[in-house]
Amino acid sequence: MKSMYKITLQLQRCARDITNMSQQAVNGISHRGRVLTLDSMNPNVKRVEYAVRGPIVQRAVQIEKELKEGVKKPFTEVIKANIGDAHAMGQKPITFFRQVLALCSYPALLEDSKFPEDAKKRAQRILEACGGHSIGAYSTSQGIECIRQDVARYIEKRDGGIPSNPDNIYLSTGASDAIVTILKLLVCGEGRDRTGVMISIPQYPLYSAALADLGAVQINYYLDEDNCWSLNITELRRALNAAREHCNPRVLCIINPGNPTGQVQSRQCIEDVIRFAKEEHLFLMADEVYQDNVYAEGCQFHSFKKVLFEMGPEYSNTVEMASFHSTSKCYMGECGFRGGYMEVINLDPEVKAQLIKLVSVRLCPPVPGQALLDLVVNPPQPDEPSYATFMKERTAVLSTLAEKARLTEQIFNTVPGITCNPVQGAMYTFPGITLPQKAIDKAKELGLVPDMFYCMRLLEEDGICLVPGSGFGQREGTYHFRMTILPPTDKLKVVLQKIREFHLRFTQEFS
């Protein structure tokens, strides 16, 4: 029986052949270029950009290295206000969640009296649903069944009793994974029939990246900066009609609460969007990952599904929709767990069968993320021991965010040349900046987009990393940046102050 790795034998056998081949190569006969080059690679991939982790962040990382090596700079640390990562900025995880997840990771801890009973109960239930009672076993591709059932119950409770079917719930590796999956499913057609996908400008650049990657047609509809980034149906209609000339518009994406703009859509607006989607035969994608991050007085989160069903069967039986949620934002901020789900509504059963195929390719979503999601939708109840601490922590996180949202709007609006809409929700501010013509010219000289030039200077001079508005999309001739409101309050105050000073300096320099 031949043993598997008789390399020596093979080498001897092939040595002569190799010598011959090398000889040929030396003679310049078979010079072999690369298979994978800029010319041969998937052209769509070349069009993909993702500003949140783009060039400015790469420069920020470089600067951090330099600081570590002792290079002197006008600042001692880089403040990364570019990415919606709460824990990175010092937000603490929810104790109960981490206790249950620790118990799931190392079940011997179930014997440890230091863990509360309600945490142990949750852990046991989750482990029982796992293969071999381990979070290390694969789950089904759609996600652990009892967790999907819990998600469905959560949705029903949130939406005032409107039924949710666990079969319509697909757990995912963060909401991004589910968003890309639906787009993969829907994008088809060639030339003028190529699927067009409507997305707000400004938008979270996962959408533009995914659309570029899939070769879909991106249809931009502009949010109204002068009216708190609100959404206008007339604008939707304009964008759609223009797009019909060159593609087949089939999908409408909406992020509520908004990223980067933070607006929380009114119930009326959501109804109007649903009506529009029905009239124009558009598949609705409702990105609702910030649903707990609502701060402004008079603002309230309305789920698309709830509104859809309250509009009656004419809508709730026909509009095809997917809603997305995640464990990365809200009060949990557990980005590193990659937990999320989507709920699909009115999807054709045969299309659902294809969707299952698609999600099976990556086997299953991370089981710790699924477990975390289960806790998010099934948190401590008033009669449980961990309830008091849980509520305290949750309230503290959300109220701190609300306070920082107000503070940010307030301070930015004292700076001449910066206009900041109220941060109604989510985790970001997207203020408009007025740039002197000389600065714009200088940027052009350097081959940079003006707001990238501005942000790069801020990074080099103050060690603050923001993302230029051009990374999210904005009206021609306007400039913005996106800053997260996640740094701890004291640090945030310093950051706001520094940006104010920088802006005045910058404006002065290029006046």
Next chain:
Amino acid sequence: KDSAHLPHTSVGLNKVKRVTVICVLQDINSNMWNMKQLAYGALARRANQIKAELRQGVRKPYKEVIDVFRGDLHGAGMKPLTFVRQVLAACVYPPLINSNNLPLDVRQRAQKELGRCVGGSVGSYSAAAGIPEIVHSISEFIKRRDGGIPSHPENIYISPGSQWSISNILNVLVNREASPRTGVLIPVPCHNKTVLSITQLGAVTVPYYLSEEQAWALQVEELQRALESAKGVCSPVALYVINPEIQQVFIPVIRFAWEKRLFLLVDELYQDCVYGENCEFVSYKRTLSEMGPPFSGTVELASFHSVSKGFLGECGLRAGYVELVNLDPAVMKHIHTIFSKDSCAPVLGQIALDLMTDPPKPGDPSYPLYKQIEHIRAVLVHNVKRVHEVINSLPGFSCPPFEGGLFAFPRLNLTPKAVQKAKELGLQPDTFYCTRLLEEGGVFTSPGWEYGQKEGTYHIRFCIAAPQDIMEELLRRLSSFHMTFMKDFS
């Protein structure tokens, strides 16, 4: 392709007929139709049903379902490694770092891992390619494994499981607009997820048959035949190989890839699963490097590994990596962007990867317990032997000796009667066998059809990484079922 002609009506949530549905079968990405409809869904649903029935006390000829469908060690009853789980728990809930109930090296390691996480929390995003210190750890691991051949951290990307990075690399290789379409050579049998990925991207799979008579050896002449068959059908750009699990002929394969201008995609997930006497895992990268110029500097190679297989068996954590060799730096920039839009791999999974590539050493308090892996290896070696013995003792069942990987892929010699019955039920013959085995024997295996096999041959696949007693029970049930089945259809 499934029939694309459906009336434009469908049944919605409230069972009311509706008109002008936006999205029916012909409105979606047509590559979906080409993706094989696997039996897995139906079998898994039935397995879950049976498990539920057993929980409710329904009487069956067995007390529990033996789940060996996937390469899932924990699912089959193997235990996670204590050290790994202790460190993960302490990372998840840092107050445990001060607990005397955990060994000192566990607590120190957890502290070290948390120190590498932004904000000291496993809940924050990491860099797109993975936590830099862990990526570095992986490069050191690869270097050690390959006898000192350097591995560069900037060529390594961590992703949520290896299929994710396989998909990403395929995505860069496959030009959707190309005519003829991009082709990828794949072995038969092959992991079906990779095949699905290729189809989903709109590329064409070009099968090359592994030789069952030679214990599933890869033969270069067969690669040549496969390539020929692609003429006029598609334009092959890549060759996907699995190492180990089957006999490999590394050098001729690399030469073939060099000559025929193919990108080498090397699945090396099972590198820890090598059992034969005096068998040592050798990576394709090592062989490539030792071949020297012109090959070593030009053949583009992507090697994939993960925490899912091997001794950790942490499939559910979803962490794998790809090492890219000899790629164009300009292309690498775009690969970086592709990975960055996915955010990052789950941090717990990344930490598990670090523990796998940098485990406890002799002298560490956890080292004796970590040697659990020796026991796991012994169980696997024993199981491999037993499976071979038992299967080959049964009529109509044969299994070549295998020295690597996590699966047995024995051949079923089904009678025409059995094949006929399967046809009547609208099932592939081996799917029919697996369905009956699940119902009557309580053993959840998968049909060879899912992975590809020569026309007219039938196989089943099952994971051999189960505790010894479970494996014995499996073999007992399988033997009993098989004899009955063969008798019923004689």
